Amino acid sequence: MIISYKKHIVGLLTAGTLLFSGCQKQAFVDVNIDPESLTSVPPANQFLNASIGVHNQDFEAFYDTYQRIMPWMQYSTAVNGNGQNFTQVYDNFSQRYGRLYSGANGVGNTLTDLEKLIEKLPATEQPRYVHMIRIARILKAYYTFYVSDIYGSIPYSEAFQARYGGTLTPKYDPQQTIFATLDTELKEAITTLKTPQTTSQVALGTNDQYYAGNTQQWVKAANALRLKIAMRLAKRDAAKLKTIAQEVLSSPATDLMSSNTDGWVFIAPAGFTGGGDSNWNPAGLRAAKPLVDFMWDTMDPRIDAFFTPNGYSQANIDLLITDKQLPTGTKESARRYVGGFTSPDASRTAQNIQRYYTPRYLTISGTRTAIDTLSYIQPRLFQASYAVNGSTGTGKNYFPVITYADFCFMRAELAAQAITTETAKTWYDSGVVASLDWYDVVAQGTVVSNYTPMTAAEKTAYLAKPQVVFNAAKAMDLIASQEYINFLRQPAEGWALWKRTGLPNTTSTLALPALISNGATLVVPRRAPLGLPNPSEANYANRKAAYDEMAKESGFGTSPQDATGRVWWDVP
Numbered sequence: 001m002i003i004s005y006k007k008h009i010v011g012l013l014t015a016g017t018l019l020f021s022g023c024q025k026q027a028f029v030d031v032n033i034d035p036e037s038l039t040s041v042p043p044a045n046q047f048l049n050a051s052i053g054v055h056n057q058d059f060e061a062f063y064d065t066y067q068r069i070m071p072w073m074q075y076s077t078a079v080n081g082n083g084q085n086f087t088q089v090y091d092n093f094s095q096r097y098g099r100l101y102s103g104a105n106g107v108g109n110t111l112t113d114l115e116k117l118i119e120k121l122p123a124t125e126q127p128r129y130v131h132m133i134r135i136a137r138i139l140k141a142y143y144t145f146y147v148s149d150i151y152g153s154i155p156y157s158e159a160f161q162a163r164y165g166g167t168l169t170p171k172y173d174p175q176q177t178i179f180a181t182l183d184t185e186l187k188e189a190i191t192t193l194k195t196p197q198t199t200s201q202v203a204l205g206t207n208d209q210y211y212a213g214n215t216q217q218w219v220k221a222a223n224a225l226r227l228k229i230a231m232r233l234a235k236r237d238a239a240k241l242k243t244i245a246q247e248v249l250s251s252p253a254t255d256l257m258s259s260n261t262d263g264w265v266f267i268a269p270a271g272f273t274g275g276g277d278s279n280w281n282p283a284g285l286r287a288a289k290p291l292v293d294f295m296w297d298t299m300d301p302r303i304d305a306f307f308t309p310n311g312y313s314q315a316n317i318d319l320l321i322t323d324k325q326l327p328t329g330t331k332e333s334a335r336r337y338v339g340g341f342t343s344p345d346a347s348r349t350a351q352n353i354q355r356y357y358t359p360r361y362l363t364i365s366g367t368r369t370a371i372d373t374l375s376y377i378q379p380r381l382f383q384a385s386y387a388v389n390g391s392t393g394t395g396k397n398y399f400p401v402i403t404y405a406d407f408c409f410m411r412a413e414l415a416a417q418a419i420t421t422e423t424a425k426t427w428y429d430s431g432v433v434a435s436l437d438w439y440d441v442v443a444q445g446t447v448v449s450n451y452t453p454m455t456a457a458e459k460t461a462y463l464a465k466p467q468v469v470f471n472a473a474k475a476m477d478l479i480a481s482q483e484y485i486n487f488l489r490q491p492a493e494g495w496a497l498w499k500r501t502g503l504p505n506t507t508s509t510l511a512l513p514a515l516i517s518n519g520a521t522l523v524v525p526r527r528a529p530l531g532l533p534n535p536s537e538a539n540y541a542n543r544k545a546a547y548d549e550m551a552k553e554s555g556f557g558t559s560p561q562d563a564t565g566r567v568w569w570d571v572p
Contacts, residue, residue, distance in 0.1 A: 081347025
């Protein structure tokens with residue numbers, strides 16, 4: 001794969017389609033060098049600029065998602081199995097921190113610019129931007145949470161202000177302070193968005209790729225985000241979790257997600273994730289055996305949305321027979337979804353190498369082609385432009401932040417643990433159906449290959465499977481198993497689920513085997529490795545003080561660079 005850094009993209013939305021303009025991109029570059037020229041930029045453009053910045057992270061896709069989190073969480077493996085030390089390799093991990101702070105184009109700085117632009121408007125105009133400011137704060141709250149989630153203490157209260165008279169050396173806020181601050185800001189945003197304003201509001205419109213500036217949808221997103229952050233407090237501050245959960249879920253029904261159309265999802269055209277040489281290219285993501293086996297055994301109708309069939313079609317089998325590589329009469333197997341072993345030792349036994357990792361080859365149309373026994377992750381699920389059989393994809397890219405299925409599963413968890421008085425089964429069933437329906441839409445929207453749209457009968461049959469049907473006695477096991485599946489398109493949330501609940505594990509309904517390398521069980525990372533503070537850096541004192549404070553936690557690890565250590569919320 002060719003690794004090429006994709007420069008910051010600035011887009012314009014026309015008729016609901018994301019378009020890119022070289023001149024517009026240069027204009028934003030000029031603006032960010034000279035903040036005074038920001039006065040010529042509509043504030044809404046900076047919201048678009050920031051939301052693109054959240055999602056156009058090709059380095060994050062390649063290094064963090066494909067190379068690290070997906071194999072760690074057993075969503076995928078390397079083509080020939082995981083390396084013996086694959087849980088101990090962190091090079092170029094993690095990318096999200098830099099995107100929050102990276103100079104003028106950092107998400108936090110760009111959303112701060114939006115507010116500063118509005119402050120420069122005539123006093124009579126500023127009241128028309130009250131809603132826009134709150135929507136921007138919701139997006140900033142999400143991305144700040146996303147970064148702190150695996151870093152712990154980060155600059156926030158004093159950050160993003162250097163160009164406006166603030167400090168160049170902001171203090172690091174403890175994670176517990178950040179989470180509390182974000183909750184307060186989200187509550188204020190929700191209240192303000194629900195309060196009638198004295199003047200008409202300037203809408204984000206097509207500059208908002210999530211909700212087209214619909215303030216009521218942003219109220220739903222903010223409530224879902226409050227719940228998401230609160231769920232991290234389960235082992236740290238159960239009382240606070242309960243307070244926030246009950247407060248959020250007592251909101252009017254119109255303020256809460258109630259269908260997949262309410263999901264917080266960024267949708268972009270195929271070109272957003274680049275061509276075949278892009279870091280988005282997921283060609284090497286081998287499907288993992290635990291997930292494939294579970295989905296096959298339960299007849300999960302998402303299986304062809306998630307994975308490609310192996311190479312043993314009857315057409316290829318017939319060619320192999322002609323080439324005398326298979327005996328006459330060999331027939332296509334009823335099962336062509338086969339995952340690779342996740343444990344390094346399992347993928348290296350002589351028997352498994354021969355059976356699963358030794359493809360046959362054919363020369364087809366002059367090209368030597370591997371006929372592979374194992375499946376891959378559906379590439380267009382992660383890169384809509386991915387070329388299949390020489391044809392570049394033309395579908396849409398879907399980047400979920402919080403889907404309706406995610407929201408349902410959070411409610412199911414809270415009910416199962418008696419944090420709320422809702423019915424766990426109701427929200428569990430709703431979450432499973434919402435996930436099925438969402439991936440059906442996404443599979444068709446991304447135009448994944450070999451996909452057959454789901455039927456009502458398939459969904460009903462899946463819900464009736466013993467491994468799926470709700471059982472109060474094993475509620476958290478079942479909920480977490482389905483959350484894990486739902487998070488295939490959000491592996492970082494699957495990682496967080498595992499850290500929060502300890503599920504899935506070796507004995508859960510959807511079981512993940514221990515990762516064994518040279519006979520020893522590998523330890524899976526739990527946070528980003530933190531670079532060692534350098535005395536020569538400008539903010540050394542604040543950074544070192546923050547790390548020293550974090551190190552007082554018993555689970556912090558042996559050093560800041562120990563990725564098997566824990567951040568504040570991740571209590572043993």
